Amino acid sequence: MKFSTDKKFAKSLDLKDPLKDFKKQFLIPGKGKNSQIYFCGNSLGLQPVTAKKYIETELKDWAELAVEGHFKGTNPWADYHKLFRKPLAALCGALPEEVVAMNSLTANLHLLLVSFYWPRERRVKILTEAGSFSSDIYALTSQIEIRGFDPAECLVEVGPREGEFAIRDEDIISKIEELGDELALVMMSGVNYYTGQAFDMEAIAEAAHNAGAYVGFDLAHAIGNIPLNLHEWQVDFATWCSYKYLNAGPGATAGLFVHSENFHLPRFAGWWGNDEKERFLMKPEYEPSIGAEGWQLSNAPVLPMAVLKASLDIFQKAGLKKIFKKSEQLTAYLEYLIKIKCTPAQKEKPYKIRIITPTEPSRRGAQLSIYFEKGDGKRLVQQFAKEGIILDWRSPNVLRVSPAPLYNSFTEVYTFVEKFAEFCEYIN
Structure with missing residues (x-):
């Protein structure tokens, strides 16, 4: 134009x-x-007009149905997380079973690292971008430490060239190839919060897999902001918050993506990650749900998720x-x-x-x-x-x-x- x-x-x-x-x-x-002229949606999105109505719907069912609201009412709470499969899949370029709304971003990242960071022999290093969001660095560092390794040796950063601010994708791929069989995981942002740079996630995923490593992304500044095609790009996992471009409110319920090829991986177990057919039988044996929902620990926080639903309905209507x-x-x-x-x-x-x-x-x-x-x-x-x-x-x-x-x-x-x-x- x-x-x-x-x-x-x-x-x-x-x-x-x-x-x-x-x-x-x-x-x-x-x-x-x-x-106001509001240009801060990459930090906190604005409140949908319908947010209050969506919350009041759940409050009404709580008031009138109490515990029966889990299985009756407008949006039965036992299956509430399922309402987000299709809209999140569309935003991520994923299969509906590869996404779930749950927890917060960093909590999800820790849960995913349990599954995708398995340091062994020479393959112990994690590659990330220099200048990534501090919470990601905290998570990666602590995951390395709790496994008995030294972050100074195992956490590798790739940064921009001298005089530049954006990191060249070819430099990321070159670093992946350089690390080779020392690399266990590539974990970085989809869009860097500071520079606004969107990374070539498909090329990075291919390079990581060629090196024998897993690859995951923090999509806090990517989801709802840029087109994503995580399934086709063969991204192993991703997580995001929902209070920026997704307009779901401060501290909103986050989400995660796990590629279908990785559904078999071990993970921390919790009640709501158990097979829904077995969930209320209270058996001591754990049988995880098929898909990203198997990474859940607890039942959905319905009231904050109602705001997320209000916003995602707007996304679907707008296209x-x-x-x-x-x-x-x-x-x-x-x-x-x-x-x-x-x-x-x-x-x-x-x-x-x-x-x-x-x-x-x-x-x-x-x-x-x-x-x-x-x-x-x-x-x-x-x-x-x-x-x-x-x-x-x-x-x-x-x-x-x-x-x-x-x-x-x-x-x-x-x-x-x-x-x-x-x-x-x-x-x-």
Whole structure:
């Protein structure tokens, strides 16, 4: 698409936007003309309008049915987790039996590492990306330590080349090949939280398998943000949180994916992972459910999962193809305007900012990370907040801007960049 710097162009895109009415499906902080422009959905998505109704449905059944709500009522709770099979499978590019909504991201990661990290002989190392989210590093480090190994030797990071911010996929694959039979697991982000870079998960999975290792991904910033095809890519496992692009609320119920080829692997056992035909017989023998549901420990937390259901129903109604197409256009338009209005080559003293998110649409989602070479960018974010524009600052010096296709418009992107160009004077 050929863009224009004219504000009328942004408005014309909004008029033609097939998703323009979906903003009404979310609660925007502020009221009327004072409503916020919210570009922080990569940190916490907005509340679906229907969230309260969905929760109240379950509260009503609880009030009227009590324990009978497990098997009667609007959405019987004993099977509540099954409501998420199809929508999560669509988001992941998976078979319905390969996904389950459960727990939190890091708890799921630990449960998956029990199954997929088996250090033995020379094959003891885990490869991850430099600059991955700290919670992932904590999980990987502790899993290595609890098995009696040294993280300094067993946890290997691959980072960007000097002067670069994104990590080249070929460098990841090269490191996998270099580690060879020392490699037990490749575990990294699908999309890096700091730079917004989307990794080539298919190529990484192929390289890991060629080296004889398992491969898994943290999809916290990927699910609901970029197209995924985990089953066809032969990804062994993945996990994610649901409070970012999936808009399921703070601390929302997370989820995981296990490829069907790995259903036989050992795992920690719990009541709800047991075969549902045997679950209420209370036998001492454990017979895991077939599929990702076999990694469950406990029954579904219905009230928070009701919000996840509200959001996923919106995704299904909007259609993933339309969502990802608009996401690509919004991010490209944001990049176009920033490069013209905030880093103009003709200026005698260009602003000291740099977009560190890859330019190629296939290597990013709905996020641009803007690196500040000088100046107080954090103060700039605070100034934006006073203007009703909500952004995210990540230490030491990156501003993350995330236009979400379900509730952000092209005009909002235009308004932000106009204000950004004005505010950038503060950091020179």
